[in-house]
Amino acid sequence: MSLGSKIKAFGLKNFTSLGEFARALDMSLPNLSAYIHETRMPGSPFLAKMLALGCDLNWLFSDDKTNDATPVNNALTYERRIKQLESEINRLKEKLKSIEQLTKNK
Numbered sequence: 001m002s003l004g005s006k007i008k009a010f011g012l013k014n015f016t017s018l019g020e021f022a023r024a025l026d027m028s029l030p031n032l033s034a035y036i037h038e039t040r041m042p043g044s045p046f047l048a049k050m051l052a053l054g055c056d057l058n059w060l061f062s063d064d065k066t067n068d069a070t071p072v073n074n075a076l077t078y079e080r081r082i083k084q085l086e087s088e089i090n091r092l093k094e095k096l097k098s099i100e101q102l103t104k105n106k
Contacts, residue, residue: 002038003038003041003042003060003061004035004036004037004038005036006059006060007032007035007036007042007050007060008036010050010053010055010060011032014053014054018032018033018036020084024049024053024080024084025046025049025050025053026049047060053080054080
C-alpha cells in the first residue's frame with residue numbers, strides 16, 4: 001500500500017469523509033488530495049497533525065501492505081471525536097436559534 005493510499009485509508013477509517021479529514025488537518029480538500037495522489041510529499045507539519053489525530057506514523061511509513069489504519073492512541077481519537085461532536089452540537093444549536101427566530105417573526 002502506498003503512502004498516499006495509507007493517508008486516504010486513515011482518513012476514511014477515522015472520519016466520515018475526506019472533507020472532514022481535511023478540516024481536521026486544517027487544510028483544503030485539494031491540498032489533502034495532493035498528498036493522497038502523491039503529487040506532494042508530507043513534511044513535518046503534516047505528519048505532526050496526522051500524529052495528533054492518532055495516526056501510527058510507523059504504520060504510515062512501513063512496507064505493511066495491510067489497510068490497518070489503527071490509531072496509536074485511542075484516547076486521542078476519542079478526544080478528537082468528542083470535539084467534533086461538540087462542534088456539531090454548537091452548529092445545530094445556532095441553526096435552531098435561527099429557525100426559532102424565523103418562526104417568531106411569522
